[in-house]
Amino acid sequence: MLFQLDDALLALQQEAREFARTEVAPQAARRDREKEFPADLMTQVGARGWLGCLVPRSWGGSDIGNIGQAVVLEEIAAACASTHVTMSVHNSLMSTPLKKYASAELQQEFLPKVVTGEWLGAYLLTEPGAGSDAAAQKTTAVRDGDDWLINGEKMWITTGDMARVGIVFARTDLDPAARDAKAVSAFVVDMQSPGISFGKREPKLGLRGSTTVAISLKDLRVPGKNLLGELHRGFNIAMDLLNGGRIGIAIQGIGIGRAALELALDTVGGLKRNGKDLARSQSVQFRLADMATRVDAARLLAYRAAELRDHDLPHIKEASMAKLFATRMANEVCREVVELLGESGYGAASAAERLMRDCRICELYEGTTEIQKLVIAKQLFADRAAEEKA
Amino acid sequence: MSLHYLFPALNEDQRMILDSVEVFCAGELIGRAESIDHAAEIAPEVLEQIAELGLLAICIPEEQGGAGFDQASYHAALIEMARASATCALHVVLQCSGFLEPIARGGCAETSVFEAAATGTAMAALAAFEGEGGFDAAAISATLTERDGKLVLDGVKENVVGPADASEFLVFAREGAGISAVVVPADAAGLVLGAPLDRLGMRGVAARSLRFDGLELPMSRRVGLAGEAAGLLEETATRLMIALASIGVGIMQAARDCGARYATERQQFRRPIADFEAMRERLATAEIGQAAVLNLVFSAARGLDEGADVAQLARIAKTLAGEFAMKAADDVLQVYGGYGYSQEYPAERLYRDARYVALALGGDAATRCAIAARILPE
Numbered sequence: 069m070l071f072q073l074d075d076a077l078l079a080l081q082q083e084a085r086e087f088a089r090t091e092v093a094p095q096a097a098r099r100d101r102e103k104e105f106p107a108d109l110m111t112q113v114g115a116r117g118w119l120g121c122l123v124p125r126s127w128g129g130s131d132i133g134n135i136g137q138a139v140v141l142e143e144i145a146a147a148c149a150s151t152h153v154t155m156s157v158h159n160s161l162m163s164t165p166l167k168k169y170a171s172a173e174l175q176q177e178f179l180p181k182v183v184t185g186e187w188l189g190a191y192l193l194t195e196p197g198a199g200s201d202a203a204a205q206k207t208t209a210v211r212d213g214d215d216w217l218i219n220g221e222k223m224w225i226t227t228g229d230m231a232r233v234g235i236v237f238a239r240t241d242l243d244p245a246a247r248d249a250k251a252v253s254a255f256v257v258d259m260q261s262p263g264i265s266f267g268k269r270e271p272k273l274g275l276r277g278s279t280t281v282a283i284s285l286k287d288l289r290v291p292g293k294n295l296l297g298e299l300h301r302g303f304n305i306a307m308d309l310l311n312g313g314r315i316g317i318a319i320q321g322i323g324i325g326r327a328a329l330e331l332a333l334d335t336v337g338g339l340k341r342n343g344k345d346l347a348r349s350q351s352v353q354f355r356l357a358d359m360a361t362r363v364d365a366a367r368l369l370a371y372r373a374a375e376l377r378d379h380d381l382p383h384i385k386e387a388s389m390a391k392l393f394a395t396r397m398a399n400e401v402c403r404e405v406v407e408l409l410g411e412s413g414y415g416a417a418s419a420a421e422r423l424m425r426d427c428r429i430c431e432l433y434e435g436t437t438e439i440q441k442l443v444i445a446k447q448l449f450a451d452r453a454a455e456e457k458a
Numbered sequence: 459m460s461l462h463y464l465f466p467a468l469n470e471d472q473r474m475i476l477d478s479v480e481v482f483c484a485g486e487l488i489g490r491a492e493s494i495d496h497a498a499e500i501a502p503e504v505l506e507q508i509a510e511l512g513l514l515a516i517c518i519p520e521e522q523g524g525a526g527f528d529q530a531s532y533h534a535a536l537i538e539m540a541r542a543s544a545t546c547a548l549h550v551v552l553q554c555s556g557f558l559e560p561i562a563r564g565g566c567a568e569t570s571v572f573e574a575a576a577t578g579t580a581m582a583a584l585a586a587f588e589g590e591g592g593f594d595a596a597a598i599s600a601t602l603t604e605r606d607g608k609l610v611l612d613g614v615k616e617n618v619v620g621p622a623d624a625s626e627f628l629v630f631a632r633e634g635a636g637i638s639a640v641v642v643p644a645d646a647a648g649l650v651l652g653a654p655l656d657r658l659g660m661r662g663v664a665a666r667s668l669r670f671d672g673l674e675l676p677m678s679r680r681v682g683l684a685g686e687a688a689g690l691l692e693e694t695a696t697r698l699m700i701a702l703a704s705i706g707v708g709i710m711q712a713a714r715d716c717g718a719r720y721a722t723e724r725q726q727f728r729r730p731i732a733d734f735e736a737m738r739e740r741l742a743t744a745e746i747g748q749a750a751v752l753n754l755v756f757s758a759a760r761g762l763d764e765g766a767d768v769a770q771l772a773r774i775a776k777t778l779a780g781e782f783a784m785k786a787a788d789d790v791l792q793v794y795g796g797y798g799y800s801q802e803y804p805a806e807r808l809y810r811d812a813r814y815v816a817l818a819l820g821g822d823a824a825t826r827c828a829i830a831a832r833i834l835p836e
């Protein structure tokens with residue numbers, strides 16, 4: 069077990085870093101200020117196969133596995149969190165499920181355009197009343213001949229109004245006695261269908277280049293063949309996808325935290341406080357040492373989860389641990405860097421304040437920090453019970 | 459009345475002014491906090507109301523032109539205001555603790571400067587610190603010299619925080635072997651004003667740079683005695699720290715109140731999220747923090763009124779406020795879940811504003827080292 073990227077992954081990292089440096093980073097401040105969606109960049113990353121990291125090359129993907137995806141997306145996150153989340157949601161919650169769960173017919177219809185980024189993806193799980201309790205779906209899908217008719221309200225949908233394809237979760241077992249988690253199905257939906265309307269773009273603390281909208285579904289007609297996976301088993305799909313997605317958000321935190329650390333390293337050299345060069349202050353050096361250690365520790369946790377997922381080994385706890393630790397540490401690092409850089413770090417002319425704003429989302433979506441802890445705690449007790457039995 | 463229990467001995471006047479502050483903040487200002495933040499400007503009519511309440515010179519002795527209330531009244535008013543809008547409270551602090559108090563204490567022959575700022579007809583800012591806002595007198599390199607019966611100012615001040623349209627600056631500069639203070643009008647020849655810069659939070663005030671190129675001032679614009687303002691600078695820093703701690707208290711109380719309300723209203727898993735222990739622990743941060751810092755603030759305020767040396771207490775209050783306000787705002791944002799990230803809810807503004815408390819006046823590490831310096835043997 070050598071904790072080091074192999075040559076192929078190093079080359080991939082080099083390619084992603086160069087792309088992020090030349091194409092993504094220079095636009096990040098403007099994207100934040102103008103709330104500008106990274107449509108142009110999606111075409112570029114699509115051409116490199118980075119919108120289908122787990123999709124075979126024959127479909128136009130890059131097939132670089134969960135570790136490869138983590139390596140690429142960390143570079144993007146370090147440059148621009150909005151671009152990262154657009155890619156991360158598209159990969160983990162659209163390309164991957166199409167490859168993993170969709171019928172050959174659905175794959176044929178959607179994958180080629182999804183992989184290039186011509187059709188962007190959205191994931192419609194959350195509702196006004198179903199946030200952390202995601203299984204408590206009020207949206208319903210009812211049979212109508214060969215079709216399904218879907219009605220309900222979705223909230224906080226990333227890329228919602230820019231997406232051409234959506235995975236919509238809805239209750240299909242309407243028996244009130246049915247357990248929430250066994251009553252939900254997943255559908256692949258053409259987002260230009262009649263019956264779909266979008267709320268205004270949510271004004272947010274950060275991540276302003278990514279769009280987030282409420283979506284209302286009214287008598288949305290979906291062909292029967294668009295059911296993803298098995299009937300009433302959609303919640304399992306939702307959770308499996310989130311296990312992958314959580315590694316993606318851990319990586320988002322790691323990228324943002326790393327960017328904050330690098331900014332601090334770049335900046336402290338030129339700053340003086342109380343007549344003293346900041347870089348030579350032990351207080352500053354030790355804070356930076358702590359940050360770097362935490363960023364590295366988080367990356368190791370995330371790589372472990374990614375590798376387990378690549379090998380189809382159990383990784384629910386490990387993915388949650390990676391997200392819990394990485395996103396919390398990243399927020400701490402961003403807050404510390406703003407503080408460290410003082411009045412300049414607090415000013416909009418420095419990237420520090422944007423990193424701090426962008427980063428805060430990581431502890432909220434794809435399962436809040438509390439939900440990660442619930443998952444981990446549950447698994448701890450389950451592991452213990454299994455050990456006792458053995 | 460939330461404030462009164464702290465002041466058993468409040469007199470009729472104090473009671474009246476605190477009541478009117480409370481009515482203004484809870485009734486009016488709180489509803490404007492969001493637009494002040496978005497517009498990055500405190501609307502003129504709000505500034506007028508703040509001035510009319512008499513807050514700008516509230517704790518300055520009557521014989522020096524102020525309202526003559528004690529420090530505890532001032533801080534009670536600040537906390538109340540910060541609860542509604544932290545940036546408005548910071549505005550008051552910059553006018554009162556950053557400008558009017560030092561001028562009243564040091565004395566300035568040009569009395570119109572004080573009067574204009576005290577009544578709110580002129581906005582002012584403090585340009586004391588250099589580098590990254592550290593407030594070590596040794597770090598000041600701007601210079602003041604007396605030449606032909608005039609004062610000449612040279613140097614640069616970065617990150618001067620104050621109203622975007624400040625018309626007077628209280629500048630501390632090196633004069634010979636000592637430190638001096640002068641009041642510089644914004645339209646003085648030889649003053650280059652940097653553009654006001656947008657910031658993460660506390661957006662009702664701006665940061666900008668000032669450059670003085672052989673700027674000439676009449677002698678009447680001197681504050682205190684030539685070369686003897688180092689003590690005034692230190693005293694000003696102490697008072698600003700206590701005031702920042704008060705702002706931290708206000709932010710924590712605001713976080714506590716909105717967080718508790720939201721946790722009661724929001725349901726998940728068929729129960730209010732306030733039922734979850736994890737949410738209760740997060741809400742407790744704000745309550746613990748505000749209570750701890752509140753008591754430090756009032757000890758320090760009483761000490762100031764009694765003429766005690768409260769510099770160490772001020773540093774401790776400010777450090778604790780910086781740490782706890784950030785933690786409380788973070789915890790409460792988390793209580794809001796995804797809604798915490800939306801600008802249509804108050805948590806994200808508290809999160810941005812809270813960050814300022816720790817970094818202002820030289821930052822956490824510097825303040826901690828200064829605290830340690832006081833407990834080490836000489």
Ligand SMILES: Cc1cc2nc3c(=O)[nH]c(=O)nc-3n(C[C@H](O)[C@H](O)[C@H](O)COP(=O)(O)OP(=O)(O)OC[C@H]3O[C@@H](n4cnc5c(N)ncnc54)[C@H](O)[C@@H]3O)c2cc1C
Nearest residue numbers: 193194199200224225226433434436438734792793795796
């Ligand atoms: C910018 C953004 C983008 C998003 N993108 C998408 C998307 O593309 N698709 C999608 O489907 N959703 C998306 N979401 C929704 C996101 O996943 C939810 O916001 C998140 O799951 C939390 O749900 P909530 O906001 O309803 O918070 P709530 O569930 O109401 O949580 C409020 C608080 O209660 C806590 N809590 C809840 N239950 C418990 C418990 N049992 N024990 C202890 N504490 C608990 C939470 O941790 C949180 O602190 C997005 C959200 C945002 C803000």
